[in-house]
Amino acid sequence: MPASSNPQRALVILARAPELGRVKTRLAAELGAAAALAAYRELGALVVRAVAEVRHCDVVVAFTPADRESAMREWLGTAPRMEPQREGDLGARMAAAIAARQAAGAAKVVVIGTDCPEVNAAVVEDAFARLDRADAVFGPASDGGYYLVGVRRPLPALFDRVPWSSPRTLAATLERAAAEGISVALLEELRDIDTAADWRAWQASRAGTGR
Numbered sequence: 151m152p153a154s155s156n157p158q159r160a161l162v163i164l165a166r167a168p169e170l171g172r173v174k175t176r177l178a179a180e181l182g183a184a185a186a187l188a189a190y191r192e193l194g195a196l197v198v199r200a201v202a203e204v205r206h207c208d209v210v211v212a213f214t215p216a217d218r219e220s221a222m223r224e225w226l227g228t229a230p231r232m233e234p235q236r237e238g239d240l241g242a243r244m245a246a247a248i249a250a251r252q253a254a255g256a257a258k259v260v261v262i263g264t265d266c267p268e269v270n271a272a273v274v275e276d277a278f279a280r281l282d283r284a285d286a287v288f289g290p291a292s293d294g295g296y297y298l299v300g301v302r303r304p305l306p307a308l309f310d311r312v313p314w315s316s317p318r319t320l321a322a323t324l325e326r327a328a329a330e331g332i333s334v335a336l337l338e339e340l341r342d343i344d345t346a347a348d349w350r351a352w353q354a355s356r357a358g359t360g361r
Contacts, residue, residue: 157208159278160256161201162247164235164263165194165211167218168225180346189349191225194264198226201262203271207278208256212247241309248301260287260300265342267352269297276337284335286327288320292341295319305332 166173168191171183178186201209209230213222216234223232236246244261251259258281262269266289273289280287281302289298294317299308307330313322327334343349 157251157255158257159206160208160210160251160254160259161204161274162251162259162261163198163201163209163211163230164243164247164261165213165222165226167213167215167221168194169218169221174344176344177346177349181349189343190264193267193343195226196267197262197264197269198230200270201274202229204274207274208251208254210247210251212243214243240314241312244299245306245309249304249306252304258300258302260298262289262298263342265344266291266297266340267343268340273298273337273340280335280337284333286332287335287337288323289337290320290339292339293317293344294321295342296323297340297342298337305330308332 168187170187171178173190174186177189198211211222211226211230211232212235213219213232214235219232219234233250235243238246247261248259258278260274260277262274269289277287277289277298277300281300285302286305286308287298287300288296291297295315296319301308307326308323312326313319324334341348341352343352
């Protein structure tokens, strides 16, 4: 995924280095740490491959911990450009990643994670298109959070004092947006893979479609 020479659009993929016992902890509680790590690696590689089809876009994998770039390269290969995430909670890290891309010249910035296997190039393109008419765009997740956020101008208020990993994460963010006069567009609701039930349902859907 080479960076565009004129990155008016930027896509940031937030990811944690694939380490046993440090990823997919809710999944690990039900399936074991080794199975959770294997699932995490599969999901992340799938998402990165899928969004590789987005063109005319500066694509960056923002990873944590900051000293694990070699592990990230072993997992995702040499193509994605990588940079360490900033310190802080999820909101602070997303805000910093967006600010870095805006400072580099991007007019529209979209951020995704690696938990939603249905995110692909078409979803990302839809998000960029909706930013023609809205200040921010969100992809609602079925657990009350969101799998994607995009902005067309600096909007740090969207990431401040939000109840992360909560059934009210998106609702609270939308309330903040309304209070700040920030116009918002919503994509279709998709499912993150967080629990064993999520994982089994996705595996069953893949088997049904032959994917």
